[in-house]
Amino acid sequence: MTTYESDYILEMxxxxxxxxxxxxxxxxxxxxxxxxxxxxVGENGAGKSTLMKVLSGVYPxxxxxxxxxxxGEVQKFKGIADSEKAGIAIIYQELxxxxxxxxxxxxxxxxxxxxxxxxxxxETIVQSKKLLDKVRLDIPPTTKVKNLGVGRQQLVExxxxxxxxxxxxxxxxxxxxxxxxxxxxxxxxxxxxxKEGITSIMISHKLKEVISIADTVTVLRxxxxxxxxxxxxxxxxxxxxxxxxxxxxINDIYPKREKKEFGEVVLEVxxxxxxxxxxxxxxxxxxxxxxxxxxxxxxxxxxxxxRTEFATSIFGNPRGYKLSGELIVKGEVKNFKHTSDAIKSxxxxxxxxxxxxxxxLIQDIKNNITIGNIxxxxxxxxxxxxxxxxxxxxxxxxxxxxxxxxxQLLNNLSGGNQQKVSVAKWLFTQPDIxxxxxxxxxxxxxxxxxxxxxxxxxxxxxxxxxxxxxxxxxxxxxSDRIYVMAxxxxxxxxxxxxxxxxxxxxxxx
Amino acid sequence: xxxxxxxxxxxxxxxxxEFKGLLTKxxxxxxxxxxxxxxxxxxxILTDGTFLSPRNITNLINSTGYIAVLTIGMTLxxxxxxxxLSVGYVAGFLGAxxxxxxxxxxxxxxxxxxxxxxxxxxxxxFYGFLVGKVGMPAFVxxxxxxxxxxxxxxxxxxxxxTIIIPNASFNAIGNGFIxxxxxxxxxxxxxxxxxxxxxxxxxxxxxxxxxxKEKYNFEVISxxxxxxxxxxxxLLIGYLIWMLARYNGLSWTVVIVIVVTAVYHFITTKxxxxxxxYAVGGNPEAAKLSGINVTKITYIVFASMSMLSALAGILYTxxxxxxxxxxxxxxxxxxxxxxxxxxxxxxxxxxxxxGSIIGALVMASLTSGMNLMGIDISxxxxxxxxxxxxxxxxxxxxxxxxx
Numbered sequence: 030m031t032t033y034e035s036d037y038i039l040e041m042x043x044x045x046x047x048x049x050x051x052x053x054x055x056x057x058x059x060x061x062x063x064x065x066x067x068x069x070v071g072e073n074g075a076g077k078s079t080l081m082k083v084l085s086g087v088y089p090x091x092x093x094x095x096x097x098x099x100x101g102e103v104q105k106f107k108g109i110a111d112s113e114k115a116g117i118a119i120i121y122q123e124l125x126x127x128x129x130x131x132x133x134x135x136x137x138x139x140x141x142x143x144x145x146x147x148x149x150x151x152e153t154i155v156q157s158k159k160l161l162d163k164v165r166l167d168i169p170p171t172t173k174v175k176n177l178g179v180g181r182q183q184l185v186e187x188x189x190x191x192x193x194x195x196x197x198x199x200x201x202x203x204x205x206x207x208x209x210x211x212x213x214x215x216x217x218x219x220x221x222x223x224k225e226g227i228t229s230i231m232i233s234h235k236l237k238e239v240i241s242i243a244d245t246v247t248v249l250r251x252x253x254x255x256x257x258x259x260x261x262x263x264x265x266x267x268x269x270x271x272x273x274x275x276x277x278x279i280n281d282i283y284p285k286r287e288k289k290e291f292g293e294v295v296l297e298v299x300x301x302x303x304x305x306x307x308x309x310x311x312x313x314x315x316x317x318x319x320x321x322x323x324x325x326x327x328x329x330x331x332x333x334x335x336r337t338e339f340a341t342s343i344f345g346n347p348r349g350y351k352l353s354g355e356l357i358v359k360g361e362v363k364n365f366k367h368t369s370d371a372i373k374s375x376x377x378x379x380x381x382x383x384x385x386x387x388x389x390l391i392q393d394i395k396n397n398i399t400i401g402n403i404x405x406x407x408x409x410x411x412x413x414x415x416x417x418x419x420x421x422x423x424x425x426x427x428x429x430x431x432x433x434x435x436x437q438l439l440n441n442l443s444g445g446n447q448q449k450v451s452v453a454k455w456l457f458t459q460p461d462i463x464x465x466x467x468x469x470x471x472x473x474x475x476x477x478x479x480x481x482x483x484x485x486x487x488x489x490x491x492x493x494x495x496x497x498x499x500x501x502x503x504x505x506x507x508s509d510r511i512y513v514m515a516x517x518x519x520x521x522x523x524x525x526x527x528x529x530x531x532x533x534x535x536x537x538x
Numbered sequence: 539x540x541x542x543x544x545x546x547x548x549x550x551x552x553x554x555x556e557f558k559g560l561l562t563k564x565x566x567x568x569x570x571x572x573x574x575x576x577x578x579x580x581x582x583i584l585t586d587g588t589f590l591s592p593r594n595i596t597n598l599i600n601s602t603g604y605i606a607v608l609t610i611g612m613t614l615x616x617x618x619x620x621x622x623l624s625v626g627y628v629a630g631f632l633g634a635x636x637x638x639x640x641x642x643x644x645x646x647x648x649x650x651x652x653x654x655x656x657x658x659x660x661x662x663x664f665y666g667f668l669v670g671k672v673g674m675p676a677f678v679x680x681x682x683x684x685x686x687x688x689x690x691x692x693x694x695x696x697x698x699x700t701i702i703i704p705n706a707s708f709n710a711i712g713n714g715f716i717x718x719x720x721x722x723x724x725x726x727x728x729x730x731x732x733x734x735x736x737x738x739x740x741x742x743x744x745x746x747x748x749x750x751k752e753k754y755n756f757e758v759i760s761x762x763x764x765x766x767x768x769x770x771x772x773l774l775i776g777y778l779i780w781m782l783a784r785y786n787g788l789s790w791t792v793v794i795v796i797v798v799t800a801v802y803h804f805i806t807t808k809x810x811x812x813x814x815x816y817a818v819g820g821n822p823e824a825a826k827l828s829g830i831n832v833t834k835i836t837y838i839v840f841a842s843m844s845m846l847s848a849l850a851g852i853l854y855t856x857x858x859x860x861x862x863x864x865x866x867x868x869x870x871x872x873x874x875x876x877x878x879x880x881x882x883x884x885x886x887x888x889x890x891x892x893g894s895i896i897g898a899l900v901m902a903s904l905t906s907g908m909n910l911m912g913i914d915i916s917x918x919x920x921x922x923x924x925x926x927x928x929x930x931x932x933x934x935x936x937x938x939x940x941x
Binding site: 214310344345347367368369372378380385386387388389390391392396400401402403407410411412414417418422433434435436453456 | 667754755757808811813817825826828891
C-alpha cells in the first residue's frame with residue numbers, strides 16, 4: 030500500500046514574521062508528526078505564541094513569509110475561520126466560553142445544529158453528551174459553565190474543539206491555571222486522545238509536564254528554532270531543555286554600576302498574603318521580602334507567578350485583594366488605603382502595561398509627566414503653568430526623551446520614549462522606592478540601554494529599585510539580589526553574583 | 539520689482555498651505571466653527587437676512603441659555619466616560635420647586651435660588667454615590683432619575699397646574715437686560731463697552747499665550763496666521779455684540795452663561811481638579827494608579843452636573859415666568875448632542891467647555907433657522923438627529939485616522 034501522505038501532519042517552513050522594529054519569528058521551521066504529542070517550549074517572548082497565531086490565521090497569509098503545509102498541502106489562511114475549516118483548533122490560556130450559557134450551548138456556539146430555521150436543541154444535547162464522554166467529563170450538558178471549575182471548563186473547550194472535526198489540537202499553556210489533579214487529568218486525556226490518533230501541540234512552561242508527555246519537543250529562542258528533540262532517542266531532559274531555552278550569552282548591554290554599598294532596609298514585607306475574591310484563590314502566600322537603600326532587587330519568575338500582584342499589593346492595593354501580613358516602609362508599619370497613600374510614603378510603580386494602565390496616550394508628554402504629583406505645582410488648586418513646563422522640560426532632558434517638545438502626544442512616541450515618560454512621571458513623585466514592572470518590554474536594544482543607565486543613576490542618587498523582569502539576562506545583568514517567585518510564593522533568594530540562568534529557571538518552574 | 543511680487547506670491551502660497559495644514563490637523567476643533575459659519579450664512583440667505591437680524595440673534599442666544607448651561611455640565615460627564623439622562627427632568631422639577639418656594643412659601647428670590655442649587659448638588663452627590671462608589675452604570679442611574687424626577691415634577695404641579703411666578707426680579711433672569719447709560723443713541727452703550735473690553739482681553743490673553751509658547755520653543759502658528767485668527771475671532775465677537783447692542787443689549791441670561799463658561803473653562807484648563815478630570819477620562823486605570831481618587835472625581839462631576847441642571851431649571855422657569863408640567867422635556871438630548879457637536883469625544887477624555895458652547899450655538903441656530911423658515915417640527919427632529927449622527931461619525935473618523 031503506497032500513500033503519498035507524509036509522516037508529518039504539519040510543516041511550517043521558514044516562517045518569518047516582523048513587527049515594526051522587531052523580528053518576532055526569524056526563519057522558524059516547525060514539523061509535527063502525525064499522531065504525536067509535540068511540545069513547544071521557550072522563554073517569554075521567544076515567539077511561541079506568534080508562531081501559533083501564524084498557524085491559526087490570526088496573522089493571515091501575506092503578513093508573514095514562509096509556508097504552512099498541512100497534510101502535504103500549502104495553506105493560505107485568511108483568518109481563524111479558514112484554519113478551523115482545515116481542522117486546526119487552538120485552546121488559549123484565557124478560555125473563550127460564555128459563563129452564563131450551558132455547556133451544550135457553549136460547545137455548539139457559532140455552528141449550531143439546525144432543523145430548518147430553528148436550532149435543534151435536543152440533538153445538540155445528545156451530541157454534546159457524546160463529546161463530553163470523549164473528553165471524559167461526566168457532567169450533564171445542561172450545566173452552566175460558570176458553575177464549573179477551571180479544569181472542567183478547559184475540558185469543555187476541548188469538547189468544543191472536537192465538535193468541529195479537529196485534526197490538530199493546539200493547547201496554549203493549558204495547565205497554567207490548573208491545580209495538580211486537574212493538570213494530571215488533562216495530561217492523561219491528551220495521552221488517551223493520542224491513542225485515538227489525535228495530534229496535539231502543547232505550549233508549556235512546566236518542563237516536568239513536558240518531559241512526562243512529549244514525543245517531540247521543539248525549543249524556540251529569540252524567534253528562532255533552536256532544536257527539535259526526540260523522546261524516543263532519550264534526548265529530552267530538564268537540564269538539556271533549560272540550556273537550550275536560555276542558551277544565549279550575556280554581553281555587556283548592561284552598564285556597570287560603581288556604587289555597591291547598601292544602606293538600611295527601606296521596605297520589608299513579612300508573611301504577606303493576598304487573596305482574590307474574584308478568582309477565589311490566594312495570589313500571594315507568605316511572602317517575605319526586603320529591599321535596602323541603594324539596592325536593585327529583581328523579582329524573577331514566569332508569567333502568572335504573582336510578581337505583578339505583589340507589586341500592586343504593596344502599592345496601595347488598587348485591585349482590592351484581601352491582604353494579610355506586615356508591610357514596613359522606612360521603619361513604619363503601613364496600611365495603605367489608596368494608591369495615593371503609597372505614593373506619599375515614597376513608593377512609585379511603573380506598571381507592566383504602560384499603554385493600558387501607565388500612560389494617558391491621548392495627552393501630551395507634559396501632562397503625563399506631572400499627573401502623579403500635579404499638586405506640588407499648584408497654589409490653591411491652580412496649576413503654575415510655567416513651573417510645570419520647567420519640570421517637564423527638565424525630565425525630558427534628564428531622561429533623553431526624544432520628541433520635538435513636551436506638547437507631543439504620547440500616541441506619537443516610540444515604545445522606548447513612552448517608557449521613559451512613564452519613568453519620568455514616577456520620578457516626579459519623588460520616590461525612595463521605585464518598582465519597575467518589566468521595564469524594557471517591547472522596546473529596542475538602544476532604548477533598553479538607556480533605561481538601564483537611568484536605573485544606575487537613580488541608585489547612585491540613593492533610590493532603591495525593585496525590578497520585575499521575565500528576561501533572565503536582564504535580571505542577572507542589572508540586579509544585586511534576586512528573589513524567584515512561583516505560584517505566589519518566594520521559591521528562592523540569590524545574590525546576583527551566585528546566580529545563573531539555569532538556577533533561576535529551576536526555581537521558577 | 540519682479541522679485542518682490544514673486545516673494546509676495548510665495549508668502550501667499552505659504553499662508554494658504556499653512557491654513558490647509560492647520561485645518562486638516564485641527565479639523566475637529568475648527569469643524570464646528572465652520573459648521574456654525576455655514577449654518578449662519580445659509581440661513582441668512584434662505585431667510586433674506588431675518589436670521590441675522592438683531593432681534594433674532596438676541597432671541598437665539600437667550601433661548602440657548604439653559605441648554606448651554608446643561609451642555610457645560612454634560613461635557614465634564616462625557617469626558618469622564620459617563621452620561622446623565624436625567625438633566626431635563628431635574629431641571630424641570632427644580633424649576634417647579636423654585637416656583638413653589640417663591641409663591642406658596644413666600645421665600646425671597648436669592649434664598650430660593652441658593653436652596654435650589656444646593657438641592658441640585660445633593661441629587662448629583664447621590665448619583666455620584668451610585669455610579670462612583672457602588673459601581674452602577676450611569677446610564678441606568680440617570681434613566682431611573684429621569685423617571686423619578688418626571689414623576690416628581692408631575693406631583694409638584696398636580697394641584698395647581700402651571701405655577702405663575704409674579705416676581706419681577708426673578709423673571710428678569712430669563713427676560714431682562716443689563717441696564718444702560720445713554721452714551722451712543724440707538725445702541726446699548728454698556729454692551730458695546732463690555733464687548734470692547736472683552737475683545738481687548740481676548741487679544742491680550744492670546745498675545746501672552748503666544749509669548750509663553752515662544753519662550754518654551756513650542757510650536758506656534760505663523761504671525762500672519764496668528765493675526766488672521768485674532769481678527770476673525772474679534773470680528774465674530776464684535777459682530778455679535780454689535781447685533782445685541784442694536785436691540786436691547788446683553789441679557790442677564792447671557793451674562794450668566796458667560797460667567798459659568800468662564801468658571802468652567804478656568805477649572806478645566808488651569809486647575810488640578812481639571813487635570814484630574816481629564817486624566818480619569820483619558821485612562822481611568824492609569825489615573826487610579828497615579829494616586830487620583832476616581833470616586834471623588836465622579837462625585838464632583840455629577841454634583842456639578844446636577845447643580846447646573848438646577849441653574850438651567852431656574853433659567854427656563856424664569857424665561858417662561860412660570861413652572862409647567864412639561865418643563866425639561868428633551869433637554870438632555872439637546873445637551874448631549876451639543877456636547878458631541880462641540881467636539882467632545884464619544885470615548886471620553888477629550889472635550890472643551892468652549893467647544894461645547896459653540897456646539898450649543900450650532901444646535902440653537904439650526905432650530906432657530908428652521909423655525910424662521912417655517913419647517914415642520916417633525917422634519918426639525920429628523921434633521922437634528924441627522925446632525926448628531928454626522929457629528930459623532932466625524933469624531934470617530936478623525937480619531938481613526940490618527941490612531
